[in-house]
Amino acid sequence: MAHHIVLLPGDGIGVEVVAAATQVLDAVGEFSYEKRLIGGAAIDATGGPLPDETVDACQGADAVLLGAVGGPKWDSTEAGRPRPEQGLLGIRKALSLFANLRPVKPLTALLDASPLKRDRIEGTDLLVVRELTGGMYFGRKERDADRASDENAYTRPEVERIARVAFRAARRKVTNVDKMNVLEVSRFWREVVLDVHAREFPNVVVDHMLVDNAAMQLVSAPSTFDVIVTDNMFGDILSDEAAMITGSIGMLPSASVGEEGTPGLFEPVHGSAPDIAGRGIANPLATILSCALLLRHGLGLSAEADAVESAVDRALEGGLRTPDLGGDATTDQATRAVLEQL
Numbered sequence: 001m002a003h004h005i006v007l008l009p010g011d012g013i014g015v016e017v018v019a020a021a022t023q024v025l026d027a028v029g030e031f032s033y034e035k036r037l038i039g040g041a042a043i044d045a046t047g048g049p050l051p052d053e054t055v056d057a058c059q060g061a062d063a064v065l066l067g068a069v070g071g072p073k074w075d076s077t078e079a080g081r082p083r084p085e086q087g088l089l090g091i092r093k094a095l096s097l098f099a100n101l102r103p104v105k106p107l108t109a110l111l112d113a114s115p116l117k118r119d120r121i122e123g124t125d126l127l128v129v130r131e132l133t134g135g136m137y138f139g140r141k142e143r144d145a146d147r148a149s150d151e152n153a154y155t156r157p158e159v160e161r162i163a164r165v166a167f168r169a170a171r172r173k174v175t176n177v178d179k180m181n182v183l184e185v186s187r188f189w190r191e192v193v194l195d196v197h198a199r200e201f202p203n204v205v206v207d208h209m210l211v212d213n214a215a216m217q218l219v220s221a222p223s224t225f226d227v228i229v230t231d232n233m234f235g236d237i238l239s240d241e242a243a244m245i246t247g248s249i250g251m252l253p254s255a256s257v258g259e260e261g262t263p264g265l266f267e268p269v270h271g272s273a274p275d276i277a278g279r280g281i282a283n284p285l286a287t288i289l290s291c292a293l294l295l296r297h298g299l300g301l302s303a304e305a306d307a308v309e310s311a312v313d314r315a316l317e318g319g320l321r322t323p324d325l326g327g328d329a330t331t332d333q334a335t336r337a338v339l340e341q342l
């Protein structure tokens, strides 16, 4: 039976890059698709960012492919207004997708597309393991006329399970990133990571870095990292920074995964890019590479995943460059360049 994939295009360029990526999926296999609403598109159609039907469909899928949510149309600082981003946070929580894996590996063809010097980034092959369903994103929120707060809390099981994902993924070492010199929640986080290390993974090298230093080391010596494990907020910020090692935020894929047996959600790291939405010039490669992660980790189709990744590689070797990479290829042309290599 064909694998069943729920598509959540969302808003802005999310719609454009998901349409591109499904063409690539169709070139490597047979899949049944079900398109559902999320984000601003869902607010417009139903009043809320995450309709029940979307959650139900995702729960019944083999894997979920998401574009992006959000945009100025729904941006408001007013308390209590529905926001597109709540849809994304809601589906991550509903599927218990506690681990967000963001691999950062500059492709040879793009070593000169990064603003970082070639000799700095050469050899970089790191993985950001971002905790995705806890911390400041999901703590108690309070607001009155003169004060507002977002609680930043983690429980022991939440830290233990993300630490295990990181230690299992390590080839050389795990770098735990926190802010333990200031935050109580970070001191607790680090203690739990150390416990898991001592009890379950004593043979893996572990080191610890404060997040401000990690932000600096990511651009000065990215190839010294292997696996970075960090909380929801720090992981969000550090992975956008790390994207520039690959040349563009339009290149960075991600996999959001939970416990065995629950469908994974695969999504580019970038957002809905309102500044270029509707112009047909978004780089679809982050989403196409997210499809490779979907094939490999979501559906167990490793050969197909390898084929997609090497087609992207060859298309770039052949000169493919969208505007974010300094060229003028459109989304369509980029997609066709990948399809031609398949």
Ligand SMILES: NC(=O)c1ccc[n+]([C@@H]2O[C@H](COP(=O)([O-])OP(=O)(O)OC[C@H]3O[C@@H](n4cnc5c(N)ncnc54)[C@H](O)[C@@H]3O)[C@@H](O)[C@H]2O)c1
Pocket: 013, 017, 067, 068, 069, 070, 071, 072, 085, 088, 249, 250, 251, 267, 268, 269, 270, 271, 272, 273, 274, 275, 276, 281, 282, 283, 284, 286, 324
């Ligand atoms: N996963 C998601 O759904 C997600 C992620 C990040 C931001 N957002 C939302 O997207 C909206 C815009 O956020 P933002 O501007 O801070 O971040 P963004 O990632 O949408 O855009 C940042 C910059 O990168 C460029 N860019 C992003 N993706 C690109 C691509 N594929 N090809 C070429 N250029 C690309 C944009 O044009 C923009 O200049 C906000 O509403 C935000 O909440 C959603």
Ligand SMILES: CC(C)[C@H](C(=O)O)[C@@H](O)C(=O)O
Pocket: 069, 070, 085, 088, 089, 236, 269, 271
């Ligand atoms: C849109 C937003 C909620 C989201 C996040 O902060 O997790 C995005 O920035 C991401 O990185 O996936």
Ligand SMILES: [Mg+2]
Pocket: 236, 237, 240, 269
């Ligand atoms: Mg982000």
